[in-house]
Amino acid sequence: MSLTNAQRGRGATSYTMIHYAWYTVMAPVRGMPSPFYVGQGVAHSPLYNSWTVPQEPMPEHVVFKLSLSEGGAVWVGDDMRPLRPGEASFRRVEDTEVHEGYHPDYRGEFEFLGFIFSGQSAVDLLLQMRAKYGAVYSLDLESPVVRRMLAQAREPSHYIRMTSSEGVRFYNDLIVALMEGVEDAETSRFSSQLAEQVEHTIRDNLAHAWTVQELAGEYGVTREHLTRAFTRAYGQAPHSYALELRIQEAARRLRHTDQPVKRIAIDLGFGSQAAFSRAFRRLLNMTPSDYRSVQKKTT
Incomplete structure (x- = not known):
């Protein structure tokens, strides 16, 4: 999508970050996943999306964007689907295939939680997960990992220090939570199909x-x-x-x-x-x- 400078400028004013914090990882191991940024925000218009919001080049960074309310959407290629509260997109910062933002037909405030990880291993795992499970995931808004991200976004100094092992553990906690959501959905889908097949067997x-x-x-x-x-x-x-x-x-x-x-x-x-x-x-x-x-x- 080709955008003018004016559009990009309006994109930058289409949202407000309510809480945010940057991470400082002590003695990071190159290539290993590390927390980079967390922020809780509110988008006000369809101009908020990953096409129009200015972003510095970050080749080894992954964006996790979680919908806290109605009003979000994700685009995979030309296909768009709405995001319900508790659904999240997972993409590279400089992704050209997957984008997320404010649903064009929504009217109101769209609340979201954004999280950025750095590290080539985070990018590699993202690509593997997307190839197998797609670009959208479900996450319990009351889960410990979400509560932790929301709490860290409220850090008054806007800076959080952690060790390299804490950073990797935090990343793993998020991935485990996402995978549990995938597995729960697959189990539910299998169970539904099983019940339907059994019902047909009984009826026939x-x-x-x-x-x-x-x-x-x-x-x-x-x-x-x-x-x-x-x-x-x-x-x-x-x-x-x-x-x-x-x-x-x-x-x-x-x-x-x-x-x-x-x-x-x-x-x-x-x-x-x-x-x-x-x-x-x-x-x-x-x-x-x-x-x-x-x-x-x-x-």
């Missing part, structure tokens, strides 16, 4: 009285993991869900067919007519025969 095989152990074996997961994933997605355990579907299908057949109750019980995988009647009564508060009689009287 109503004649089978599935046990949780059988379903877990079908999908190569533990009983505990399957139960957690399914309950999170459908609000009840797989066994209860399967039983309700079978009773719903039994009720449909009782309403719309003349099949004997015993035949329906067998077709839907109940071990006996008595077991079917107990399950039916437990859910619908009447026996299958009574249910059929009531339905005939009302139609």
Whole structure:
């Protein structure tokens, strides 16, 4: 994107840094990641973005920008997506592929936390993470690493001294927090897909009285993991869900067919007519025969 000097000048006035601090790392090891700067700010207009805000050349520096409120956005190439509170972008200072800033359609103040690391190893890891996971990450705004960055941005002297090992540890804490967010999202996505597949299996095989152990074996997961994933997605355990579907299908057949109750019980995988009647009564508060009689009287 080609910008005029006037645009760049307006970009410089499109935000206010409320708190900020610079780091001094004692005896730094060349190439190792070190904290460089932390700042909490508020952007006021769409002119705030990494295209228009002036930035000195910093070839071995990485910018981490965390949204503290609505109003942020990230651009990867020509594609833009909004950033929700707790979502962050990760880019090199002189990146030409990834940019972040104020969402062009937003109106209001956009609060953010910016953090800059220096060191070629920080740049290398950023590129590896972006190739695998993309440019956007989630981070709990109440996490220790976020609270620490916010506290350090409020340093009254605007300067923070730390050792090289403290700097590397701080960097690692941030990376670990970001990776945990990625892993939580992947686990949630896998669990959601697993629950949906299990639900289809149950629905497509109503004649089978599935046990949780059988379903877990079908999908190569533990009983505990399957139960957690399914309950999170459908609000009840797989066994209860399967039983309700079978009773719903039994009720449909009782309403719309003349099949004997015993035949329906067998077709839907109940071990006996008595077991079917107990399950039916437990859910619908009447026996299958009574249910059929009531339905005939009302139609």
